[in-house]
Amino acid sequence: MGDQDAPHEWIGFGFLHRHFLWLLIGAYAAAAIAPGAGCWLANLTETGHVGGYSVRISAPALMLASLLFAAGFAVRGDHLRGVFRSPLPLAAGLFASVAVPVLVLMAVAPVLLLWHDPVEARDLLVGLAVVAAMSVAGSSAGWSRAADGDCALSLGLVLLFTALSPLTTPRSFGTVGALAPSDAGEVLNHLAGAGGASAFVVLWVVFPTGLGLICRWVIGGNRADAAGPHVKQVTSVILLVLCYANASTCLPRVVVDPDWDFLALIAAAAVVMCATAFSTGFLTAKFVRADPARRAALVFGVGMANNGAGLALAAGALAGCPLALLPVVAVNLTQHLIAGYADARLRKV
Template sequence: MINLVVGAVQRRLLALMIVCYLLAAVAPRPGEALRAMALGPGGPVTAPMILLAVMLSTAGLGIRVRDLRAVVGRPLRLASGVAMNALLPVVLLPVAAMCLRAWPDSAEVECLAVGLLLVLAMPIAGGAASWGQNAGGNVPLVVAMVVGSTLLSPVTVPWGLTVSAALVGPGGAGTLDDTARLDRLAGTAGAGAFALALIVLPSLAGILARAMLGERRAARIAPVVKLVNIVNILLLCYLNASGALGQALSPPDPDFLALAVGVAGAVCCLSFLVGRWMSRWTRCDTPDGISLTFATGMNNTSAAAVLATSWFAHRPQVLVPILAYSLLQKLAASLFGTQPPARPAALS
């Protein structure tokens, strides 16, 4: 019964996320109240942070150590996916910044740039494994890419923020007028600590819990874990969007919304195309190519949204491109999953 429910919800996950966004726009007060709750006097732990940690720990429960061992002997594939995902903000953000220079409202452009920067700096999304599996990809490879990207995130996230902010700051493309907050975020007390505490440790806890449970017990509780994870994802969508969408839509600004959706969609498609190009350049076979495409194209937008609500609460419009990217990423994954790269030759 639970398997049927999980399957039905997974098929409608994109539509349910849209419903959560609409609910956040028209009824944001419950979400705002939950977001305002904080635990711990030294460093407040918010509800979105807890939900993000739960989401990543349940995702870790789905990772089998034997899948990771199967990829150790092919480090080139693994390294190329992790490296390209980490380089995305440096590769794509300056292009987006140059295209946005003609937009008349510099404040809106800065919100777009910061939102896209936070998304592109995040590690590979755990959902890349399920999307890659549905498209016929090499599941152990994409799982290893997710784990590798996650473990390196305390280093790659601050690095991506620092380098990208410099590229699109006053000395670069000129989109960001003030990079001081991003510089503080990239410091040791900001993005690195965030990645370690809310991305790496929960993921490792889930992997360790599966190893301790054993495959039989893990398989037995897998449907319940998936259902909890889906509910957690939808609740996190609502909390991240509550308040932000209401403020961004009051008064309505259709030009900014159209720009945010258009730019987020373009950057999202470019990230998938970069992954596909990498798979052809490295002469991947079809399963490996699919895995590389999804690993490069999918970033952890939930983590980006939680980071945005923590550090850019004074600019709710920063969340708009992140929320748009989260939806469009899944749409792009469904489109790219139907057109796998056709390179029969594989590296030995």
């Protein structure tokens, strides 16, 4: 490759990945300072009908679907065939990803009864429950790949959890809701049942992921791989826009009238949630005696939740809990910070 092509390659394919954390911080800053376009996007909705059912179609949900379509489109056949070659790490990682966040919230829920503002306590718990109920983040595979992780195990965790999420998501909401204070419990039980969490996951998470897998099979792996860098670039931009749009609905009020003790509580809760998840990934790898490649896959797979889905779900279903987006935003930023630390630690092991 000539020198003239190097700047284009750096800007087109490397810049977004290398500077994603700073771009994410910039998106949140833009949401706080200039939320107009983000609020317009977040409120861009239409009601349609699928199979006789009324379906709320929104710009954030469509952006989420495009991200999951791209995730399915990027799955290589050899990685997919290798998913079940390591059943113990896969099963252990899946169990940890499903159970540990819910167990953490079950321990935290009674403690929040002591908080002086019940509305803040409700919205914090509901936001954290949304994070806990989400599937493994597709970005975990990218972090794992950068750390020389096992791609088959990484993708197996993402795909298997995604496939099971219509069952696991409402059950997670119901489990936490059963032990939550009354207001939060009512919201979470509603999400688990008539609130549409299961339908949301099927329509906007499972279906586009499967469609991406099918499209890759139709056009062929070589063509899909050739398009991969361009698709990755576009999806990185879409993810930043999704974060900006959803954060625009909650961050401006924080800037105008900051509640410092509540913000400190949110930050502490996000750190505890993310640190526990990543620590569980390390412990799971130790439990199954994983080699370095599988250890990296488990650390990022267990440690990172699909907060793009969480933001889209919260924006559409939690209008009555206006502060519930704040914990999702905080966890989204915190998990990328801790992922950077985990990446550095894995390279030293």
